[in-house]
Amino acid sequence: MKALFWHELKQNRRTAIIWIISLTAVAVLYMSIFPAFADAADTVSKIYSQLPLAIRKAFNINFDPKFALASFYALTLGFTTLAAAIQAMNLGTASLSKEERGKTAEFLLSKPIKRSDIATAKLAAAAFVIAITNAVFITATWLIMTMVSKVSLSANVFLLMSFTLMFVQLFFVALGFLISATANKIKRVLSVSLVTVFSFYIIGMFDAVLGAKTVRYLTPFKFFDLIYIFKHGAYEWPYPAIEIVFVIAAVTAGYYFYNRRDISSI
Amino acid sequence: MNVFWHELKAHRKGLIWWSLGMFLMVYSGMAKYGAYKASSVDVTKVFGAIPKVVKAVLGMRDVDLSTAIGFFVILFIYLIVMAAIHASLLGAGVLTEEELDRTTEFLFAKPISRVQAVIAKTSAALVAVTTLNVVTTVSSVVFVSAYNKDAPVTREVLILMGGLYLAQLLFLSAGLAAAAIVQNPKRAAAVVSAYLFGTYFISLWLDITEKAQWLKYLTPFKYFDAAAIVKASSLDPVYIAISAILTTVLIVLTFVFYQRRDLNV
Numbered sequence: 001m002k003a004l005f006w007h008e009l010k011q012n013r014r015t016a017i018i019w020i021i022s023l024t025a026v027a028v029l030y031m032s033i034f035p036a037f038a039d040a041a042d043t044v045s046k047i048y049s050q051l052p053l054a055i056r057k058a059f060n061i062n063f064d065p066k067f068a069l070a071s072f073y074a075l076t077l078g079f080t081t082l083a084a085a086i087q088a089m090n091l092g093t094a095s096l097s098k099e100e101r102g103k104t105a106e107f108l109l110s111k112p113i114k115r116s117d118i119a120t121a122k123l124a125a126a127a128f129v130i131a132i133t134n135a136v137f138i139t140a141t142w143l144i145m146t147m148v149s150k151v152s153l154s155a156n157v158f159l160l161m162s163f164t165l166m167f168v169q170l171f172f173v174a175l176g177f178l179i180s181a182t183a184n185k186i187k188r189v190l191s192v193s194l195v196t197v198f199s200f201y202i203i204g205m206f207d208a209v210l211g212a213k214t215v216r217y218l219t220p221f222k223f224f225d226l227i228y229i230f231k232h233g234a235y236e237w238p239y240p241a242i243e244i245v246f247v248i249a250a251v252t253a254g255y256y257f258y259n260r261r262d263i264s265s266i
Numbered sequence: 267m268n269v270f271w272h273e274l275k276a277h278r279k280g281l282i283w284w285s286l287g288m289f290l291m292v293y294s295g296m297a298k299y300g301a302y303k304a305s306s307v308d309v310t311k312v313f314g315a316i317p318k319v320v321k322a323v324l325g326m327r328d329v330d331l332s333t334a335i336g337f338f339v340i341l342f343i344y345l346i347v348m349a350a351i352h353a354s355l356l357g358a359g360v361l362t363e364e365e366l367d368r369t370t371e372f373l374f375a376k377p378i379s380r381v382q383a384v385i386a387k388t389s390a391a392l393v394a395v396t397t398l399n400v401v402t403t404v405s406s407v408v409f410v411s412a413y414n415k416d417a418p419v420t421r422e423v424l425i426l427m428g429g430l431y432l433a434q435l436l437f438l439s440a441g442l443a444a445a446a447i448v449q450n451p452k453r454a455a456a457v458v459s460a461y462l463f464g465t466y467f468i469s470l471w472l473d474i475t476e477k478a479q480w481l482k483y484l485t486p487f488k489y490f491d492a493a494a495i496v497k498a499s500s501l502d503p504v505y506i507a508i509s510a511i512l513t514t515v516l517i518v519l520t521f522v523f524y525q526r527r528d529l530n531v
Contacts, residue, residue: 015456018456018460022463026467029467029471033319033323033474036319036474037319037323040316040317040319040320041320043317044317044320047316048316072323101366101367103368187363187367188355188359188363188455190355190455191280191355191359194351194355195280195283195284195287198287198348199283199287202287202290202291202294205291205294205295205298206290206294206297209293209294209297
């Protein structure tokens with residue numbers, strides 16, 4: 001099991017490094033614009049408050065000079081989370097299915113290792129990559145934030161906001177794992193994950209049609225309202241619970257099905 | 267011909283999902299416009315006062331956001347990114363899948379040359395890309411005119427969709443070329459995605475700063491900048507020429523390199 005874990009990490013290493021570097025670079029580059037944004041924030045907030053609520057919602061931002069840094073960081077997190085979700089979904093979806101696609105499932109399953117142990121090793125490797133990604137991302141964004149802004153967010157708020165990225169990732173790792181364990185032949189991991197992640201993202205944009213409340217229960221992209229977190233220094237109940245229940249259910253179901261599945265061979 | 271039909275069938279399901287995604291994107295976007303249009307504030311004046319940096323950061327453009335077409339300009343950037351992702355992955359996919367599925371030997375044991383195989387696969391991808399464009403065009407025309415209260419803008423929407431199609435062709439050929447040139451078939455999709463997101467990021471960057479404006483010739487997202495297209499009510503011939511040349515070069519490269527490729531079996 002340990003050997004498999006390390007093998008998996010080694011296989012994922014290059015992709016993981018590219019993902020980590022690009023995610024972090026995008027966030028850092030974006031945050032580096034903040035000073036120009038902050039200068040304008042004063043004027044903008046006056047103008048912005050005249051806008052009708054519907055427009056402010058359409059642009060998904062809620063800012064005020066007091067909130068400038070937080071809302072700017074929220075914006076940055078907004079689209080890095082989308083990319084990070086794709087990374088996570090790739091990890092989950094590829095985990096078990098790549099053995100079948102690469103025709104190495106027989107080889108792996110003929111080793112003296114239980115299927116559930118295989119799943120555990122692969123999940124652990126994916127979780128490890130996610131953890132590293134977040135550690136690097138959080139450190140880098142914190143550093144750039146202290147560089148670009150005189151005021152900074154409190155560590156508590158910053159971490160609560162930043163961890164939403166990881167929560168969204170865990171949602172998609174679990175979903176990907178479930179798909180990987182059940183779907184019969186996944187031809188292209190990237191297509192599966194792009195379609196899935198974008199579907200959830202688009203559901204989130206459907207608040208004008210489905211109602212803002214409903215949408216929040218349906219997609220992890222809307223579980224966490226970053227401005228709420230900033231204002232209250234806490235997550236909003238019951239969304240974290242939905243997240244946890246989903247992750248546990250998906251992973252459990254993944255194990256259940258993988259243990260019973262007829263693995264396609266050559 | 268068999269390869270062509272086989273490819274079409276293999277990508278049918280994906281195409282349906284992508285089409286649905288584009289349709290929903292247009293629908294949800296324009297529904298948002300409908301929601302804010304209902305509130306009667308003179309948004310034009312307000313938007314005019316917002317500094318450029320902030321606008322760029324929020325993804326707003328220099329357009330009249332109180333009109334349906336102005337709002338559609340903002341939606342267009344999402345549509346073009348999605349269509350570009352579809353086209354580039356499809357391009358990389360059709361040429362690498364045989365190697366990834368270990369079916370290269372099977373395919374080339376048939377009486378079919380490499381050129382024929384590339385032509386069949388490229389044509390199938392072209393059909394898929396065209397279908398996605400038609401779906402997007404129809405959805406856009408329908409939803410924009412449904413919410414539009416001003417003078418008809420169907421012409422502008424159609425011009426934008428023409429730009430979308432050129433971008434799709436460019437990214438499709440980039441995907442094909444990456445698949446033909448990059449030796450490791452698993453890397454092709456990553457290479458073309460890096461190109462896509464790299465150029466997208468350059469275009470975002472150009473919206474924010476005044477520096478290094480010459481970079482706009484390097485990023486397809488600037489060739490088909492919706493705000494400029496709507497303002498001029500036509501595509502810029504310079505950019506049409508650049509994208510046509512790029513697409514042709516990439517297609518030629520695809521054929522040349524695929525002929526010489528050491529296929530992984």
